[in-house]
Amino acid sequence: xxxxxxxxxxxxxxxxxxxxxxxxxxxxxxxxxxxxxxxxxxxxxxxxxxxxxxxxxxxxxxxxxxxxxxxx
Numbered sequence: 509x510x511x512x513x514x515x516x517x518x519x520x521x522x523x524x525x526x527x528x529x530x531x532x533x534x535x536x537x538x539x540x541x542x543x544x545x546x547x548x549x550x551x552x553x554x555x556x557x558x559x560x561x562x563x564x565x566x567x568x569x570x571x572x573x574x575x576x577x578x579x580x
Contacts, residue, residue: 531560539563540580544570 509517539562543551551557551564565579 528559535560535562537561540565542567542570542572542576544568 537557539557541551541555541562541564543564543566545566545568551566552559552561555562563580565576567573567576
């Protein structure tokens with residue numbers, strides 16, 4: 509199997525067990541987090557948040573850019 513095959517299989521398993529479809533698009537905590545794209549952590553984990561609590565925007569350096577502002 510290739511990495512792509514592994515990722516697609518993992519996505520299929522995730523979809524089958526996904527139980528957060530009832531969450532609203534708007535974050536429950538009315539919060540947006542801008543953070544770096546470091547793969548060693550999740551901002552939800554670091555801040556004690558749950559899925560659906562915040563919009564999370566990740567970029568190189570966690571810097572405010574025009575793209576970040578447009579995303580908000």
